Amino acid sequence: MTEHKKTGFLKRFFFSLDHKDIGFQYLLTAMFMAAFGGFFVYVFRYNLAFGPDDIPLYGNLAAKEYNQLVTNHGAIMIFWVGMPMVLAVLGNFLIPIMIGTDDMAFPLLNKISYWTFLLSCIVLLSGFLMPTGAFGGGWTMYPPLSVSDFGYNNPNTTFKANFFTGNTFFLMAVALEFISMLMGGINFIVTTLNKRAKGLSLMKLPIVVWMINIASLLFMFSVGPLIAGTFMLLMDILVGTGFFDAYRGGDPILWQHLFWFFGHPEVYVLLLPSLGVVGEIFSTFSRKPFFGYKMVIFLVLIAGILSLVVWAHHQFVSGIDPGAANIFSLLTIIISIPFAGMVLAYLGTLWRGDIKFTVPMMFALGMLASFTFFGGFTGLHLGSNVFDIYAHDTYFVIAHFHYTLFPSVILGGFAAIYYWYPKFSGRKLNKTLGKIHFWGTFIFFNSIFIPLFWLGLQGQHRRIFDYSNWDKLLMQPNHIMARQIATVSLIFLIITQFIFLFNFFKSLYKGKVAEKNPWKSNTLEWQASSPPGHGNFALYPAVYRWPYDYNHPDRDTDFLPQNEK
Amino acid sequence: MNTSINKKPTLRDIPQARLGVWILIAGEFVIFGGLIVAYLLYRFRYPEWAEMASHTNIVLGATNTFVLLTSSYFVVKAHDAAIKKDKNKITLYIGLTILSALIFLVVKITEYSQKIHHGFTFSGKELVEQGKHIESTYWGFYFLMTGLHAFHVIVGAIVLFIVMMGARKGKNYQRIEVAGLYWHMVDLIWIFLFPLLYIAN
Amino acid sequence: MNFFPESNSSIALEIDNLFWIITGVVGIATVITLFLFVYPMITRKKKRTKIERYMVDFTHKHRIWLYTGMFLLLMGDLYILVKEHSIWQRVEQELPEPDFKIAIVGKQWMWEIIYPGPDGKLYTDDDVSAINNLHLPVNRVIHMDLKALDVIHSVFLPQSRFKQDVLPGRTITRWIKLNKEGKFDITCAEICGLGHSMMRGNLFVESEEEWKDSMDKIYGIKK
Ligand code: HEM
Ligand SMILES: [Cu+2]
Ligand SMILES: [Cu+2]
Numbered sequence: 001m002t003e004h005k006k007t008g009f010l011k012r013f014f015f016s017l018d019h020k021d022i023g024f025q026y027l028l029t030a031m032f033m034a035a036f037g038g039f040f041v042y043v044f045r046y047n048l049a050f051g052p053d054d055i056p057l058y059g060n061l062a063a064k065e066y067n068q069l070v071t072n073h074g075a076i077m078i079f080w081v082g083m084p085m086v087l088a089v090l091g092n093f094l095i096p097i098m099i100g101t102d103d104m105a106f107p108l109l110n111k112i113s114y115w116t117f118l119l120s121c122i123v124l125l126s127g128f129l130m131p132t133g134a135f136g137g138g139w140t141m142y143p144p145l146s147v148s149d150f151g152y153n154n155p156n157t158t159f160k161a162n163f164f165t166g167n168t169f170f171l172m173a174v175a176l177e178f179i180s181m182l183m184g185g186i187n188f189i190v191t192t193l194n195k196r197a198k199g200l201s202l203m204k205l206p207i208v209v210w211m212i213n214i215a216s217l218l219f220m221f222s223v224g225p226l227i228a229g230t231f232m233l234l235m236d237i238l239v240g241t242g243f244f245d246a247y248r249g250g251d252p253i254l255w256q257h258l259f260w261f262f263g264h265p266e267v268y269v270l271l272l273p274s275l276g277v278v279g280e281i282f283s284t285f286s287r288k289p290f291f292g293y294k295m296v297i298f299l300v301l302i303a304g305i306l307s308l309v310v311w312a313h314h315q316f317v318s319g320i321d322p323g324a325a326n327i328f329s330l331l332t333i334i335i336s337i338p339f340a341g342m343v344l345a346y347l348g349t350l351w352r353g354d355i356k357f358t359v360p361m362m363f364a365l366g367m368l369a370s371f372t373f374f375g376g377f378t379g380l381h382l383g384s385n386v387f388d389i390y391a392h393d394t395y396f397v398i399a400h401f402h403y404t405l406f407p408s409v410i411l412g413g414f415a416a417i418y419y420w421y422p423k424f425s426g427r428k429l430n431k432t433l434g435k436i437h438f439w440g441t442f443i444f445f446n447s448i449f450i451p452l453f454w455l456g457l458q459g460q461h462r463r464i465f466d467y468s469n470w471d472k473l474l475m476q477p478n479h480i481m482a483r484q485i486a487t488v489s490l491i492f493l494i495i496t497q498f499i500f501l502f503n504f505f506k507s508l509y510k511g512k513v514a515e516k517n518p519w520k521s522n523t524l525e526w527q528a529s530s531p532p533g534h535g536n537f538a539l540y541p542a543v544y545r546w547p548y549d550y551n552h553p554d555r556d557t558d559f560l561p562q563n564e565k
Numbered sequence: 566m567n568t569s570i571n572k573k574p575t576l577r578d579i580p581q582a583r584l585g586v587w588i589l590i591a592g593e594f595v596i597f598g599g600l601i602v603a604y605l606l607y608r609f610r611y612p613e614w615a616e617m618a619s620h621t622n623i624v625l626g627a628t629n630t631f632v633l634l635t636s637s638y639f640v641v642k643a644h645d646a647a648i649k650k651d652k653n654k655i656t657l658y659i660g661l662t663i664l665s666a667l668i669f670l671v672v673k674i675t676e677y678s679q680k681i682h683h684g685f686t687f688s689g690k691e692l693v694e695q696g697k698h699i700e701s702t703y704w705g706f707y708f709l710m711t712g713l714h715a716f717h718v719i720v721g722a723i724v725l726f727i728v729m730m731g732a733r734k735g736k737n738y739q740r741i742e743v744a745g746l747y748w749h750m751v752d753l754i755w756i757f758l759f760p761l762l763y764i765a766n
Numbered sequence: 767m768n769f770f771p772e773s774n775s776s777i778a779l780e781i782d783n784l785f786w787i788i789t790g791v792v793g794i795a796t797v798i799t800l801f802l803f804v805y806p807m808i809t810r811k812k813k814r815t816k817i818e819r820y821m822v823d824f825t826h827k828h829r830i831w832l833y834t835g836m837f838l839l840l841m842g843d844l845y846i847l848v849k850e851h852s853i854w855q856r857v858e859q860e861l862p863e864p865d866f867k868i869a870i871v872g873k874q875w876m877w878e879i880i881y882p883g884p885d886g887k888l889y890t891d892d893d894v895s896a897i898n899n900l901h902l903p904v905n906r907v908i909h910m911d912l913k914a915l916d917v918i919h920s921v922f923l924p925q926s927r928f929k930q931d932v933l934p935g936r937t938i939t940r941w942i943k944l945n946k947e948g949k950f951d952i953t954c955a956e957i958c959g960l961g962h963s964m965m966r967g968n969l970f971v972e973s974e975e976e977w978k979d980s981m982d983k984i985y986g987i988k989k
Contacts, residue, residue: 101574151917224595240688241705246935249699322858347802355810390927393955459924465963551819
């Protein structure tokens with residue numbers, strides 16, 4: 001601790017190898033990128049509700065810019081907010097301290113991984129400065145549109161002209177981000193396997209540590225082919241190879257397979273750590289053991305493996321073999337079973353619980369509820385290849401995947417921040433502001449996306465700048481109203497986030513000082529001082545039990561830390 | 566009640582660096598695996614590619630296979646020397662490995678210039694002009710796969726060099742094993758690429 | 767409030783129907799899950815002993831509930847799969863004999879419709895192409911050869927609940943049978959660049975005589 005105060009902020013921010021500092025860097029960077037992602041969505045949603053002219057804080061919006069903003073919103077939210085938030089921030093901050101050790105297995109690799117990530121952010125954003133403008137072909141980067149606006153590589157353009165395009169920068173940024181997260185993942189897994197405290201067997205690990213590791217593994221096994229695909233696509237753009245050029249033997253659908261072979265597991269990569277956070281919080285604030293610990297881990301592994309073989313449900317109508325589509329439909333619908341088991345186990349933790357509605361608990365409940373009731377269940381609709389014929393690429397899909405991603409990344413992320421804030425800052429967040437923030441976020445989130453489900457069923461297709469061409473189908477008064485409700489809710493949602501920012505930064509300096517274990521929780525991080533000093537523990541704990549012995553019948557207290565005999 | 570007293574964090578018996586490199590190797594295999602699967606899909610679809618593959622230089626390819634295989638042997642020897650902390654032998658064998666890497670790269674460059682000379686370029690522009698559209702994409706795979714592999718050879722050689730310099734100062738002998746593992750991977754990937762790209766049919 | 771736009775084919779009604787079947791299955795699941803969610807929250811103040819709270823799965827009978835829940839959902843899943851399977855087969859895997867055949871080519875940023883011309887055969891010299899306006903007869907099996915020229919587009923007929931991506935260098939044949947006359951939409955559902963949101967076409971479903979008339983006009987036989 002003492003060492004830290006002396007080193008200057010900048011030095012600490014940029015060069016520290018401490019896992020908590022790196023976690024904090026990831027957090028600030030993710031928040032910075034979220035500001036971009038959020039601003040973009042504000043601009044294009046405003047356009048959809050009130051037209052492209054005179055958008056406050058932006059000006060007039062053109063069709064090309066609309067595509068660019070949608071594309072970059074999607075990519076930023078997934079790769080530059082979601083991935084760092086649930087994997088890098090949680091993994092870095094939580095893993096070493098929850099397994100009772102001093103730091104990551106490879107601190108330098110950790111630092112390099114952050115720098116690579118930062119570089120990828122810069123590369124992505126500089127795409128906006130290119131002469132051709134930022135990339136606007138959808139975050140899925142389907143070729144041939146991602147090769148050039150006209151779908152082919154013009155043999156007469158020079159390498160240099162091809163290089164300085166939004167497309168190239170977008171792809172390079174994505175590849176860098178993948179590499180950064182791969183390095184992080186190696187670190188998490190090795191750390192977890194090798195540096196666990198004495199007595200901490202794998203079956204005594206906190207569920208969130210399990211989830212982050214499974215997510216890292218899943219990421220690692222699914223992203224490889226897409227990294228290869230990214231190189232291929234880059235070559236198509238830069239030197240004019242024909243990997244995805246149908247007129248030269250290439251196959252545009254190959255990219256879709258490579259992309260979704262990664263893309264589907266990717267949504268679980270974003271979901272699992274967040275489910276882990278919710279598990280910790282449920283157990284702590286129900287004062288009950290985590291129900292079905294081994295079962296949940298088993299089911300997650302099953303779901304993880306299944307997630308590698310369902311990718312083509314994103315391609316039911318993209319021209320794949322219709323016979324194969326039946327199998328993918330079957331597997332997709334079946335994957336709901338392990339998730340149902342997990343959700344039921346989580347509800348088993350709440351059952352008969354001594355539930356305390358703290359702010360993290362509210363976010364956790366909100367996360368699980370919106371994920372299950374709207375995200376998961378509409379997954380059954382879309383898993384059916386027949387209904388997907390109609391729903392594919394409409395706002396029904398948009399609403400569905402936002403109901404999975406927004407809870408995972410944003411609600412789960414906030415739950416984690418509220419829960420561990422006292423640990424990492426040594427101070428408490430303001431409770432009342434926290435509650436206002438929760439209700440604002442939760443209500444406005446729902447009032448954005450419920451209308452979008454309905455618009456999707458009405459046939460409103462996605463990535464469209466202007467619906468006025470479909471006057472009969474999509475421009476009736478109630479369509480316009482639904483769009484406006486969504487947009488106004490979004491504006492309120494964004495305003496609500498300023499409450500959080502205020503609370504977050506003010507409490508860093510002025511919050512009430514937090515004790516060591518404010519939530520009376522069992523896991524090891526609460527045994528370190530708040531905030532933990534360099535090396536985390538003065539004396540390293542030995543572990544005697546699993547982390548969820550709340551209300552143990554043989555004890556007087558209602559909690560029993562892992563390191564007590 | 567609190568009975569947790571350890572002055573230092575616990576370490577399990579897993580050799581950390583080796584585990585890390587194993588995971589890295591698994592990751593690399595998935596990357597190359599993706600490329601290879603994509604290549605095979607096209608290869609089976611287009612019989613024309615067999616003819617293109619016959620334009621590769623099997624003699625040079627086989628030479629390179631041989632060079633890499635011997636270099637793997639040198640790395641094993643270097644590891645033995647590292648266990649004995651024999652600085653001279655380490656320098657010798659890693660030096661030989663790096664030399665093999667250089668030979669590999671020189672052969673590669675010769676091959677590339679031959680290909681380019683015959684009009685088989687990355688983008689296959691000349692083939693396209695002759696109307697051989699589908700054939701041109703073969704060379705995209707050829708250059709991308711071998712190029713990516715050659716990049717790994719370069720990285721591997723640099724890593725070996727750094728490790729060797731460390732060992733000469735008497736530091737971090739265990740790193741030789743880890744770098745060696747990585748080198749074996751580079752070797753193994755070539756063993757996959759060679760028959761796939763060079764041997765027609 | 768209507769949930770779906772008007773429909774113009776029998777398949778469309780089946781797809782809408784499937785939506786409600788799935789929603790039914792999901793609805794039952796929702797009610798059960800919602801109960802499990804809310805009940806512990808409203809009874810949270812109840813005094814309970816530690817033994818009651820210390821509910822660990824591998825000793826506790828509540829574990830059975832987990833299996834039951836998963837099993838129930840499995841039944842629901844299978845029900846959905848059974849219900850949908852035959853529709854998919856008919857829509858995507860079978861091609862009934864056509865009464866009429868056309869081709870649709872997506873290009874930046876319009877739909878080119880290729881009619882077979884007076885000889886009734888597609889891909890012959892007398893083919894006639896039109897832009898964005900597709901005239902089809904009611905109650906006939908139509909084959910559509912779907913293609914794209916430059917980038918990927920997607921033929922989306924919202925009122926027929928029909929969608930198929932079209933790819934450069936590939937021809938995909940699908941069939942459709944419409945049972946309602948009127949003017950409907952053709953939209954592009956796959957981002958295809960700058961003009962994606964302007965890629966609109968019209969589908970005119972006409973009675974036999976009207977349709978013959980429009981065809982004659984398109985073929986230039988009648989003014
Ligand atoms: C803050 C509230 C958010 C709102 C109101 C919102 C709204 C939207 C809308 C309306 C679209 C579709 C645009 C179109 O098709 O024309 C979209 C696309 C997308 N959003 Fe969001 N979004 C939000 C947050 C998020 C988050 C948190 C994530 C992920 C973690 C996310 C990921 C995506 C992705 C991947 C796309 C697809 C982009 C594409 O079509 O290429 N969004 N968003
Ligand atoms: Cu998926
Ligand atoms: Cu389009």
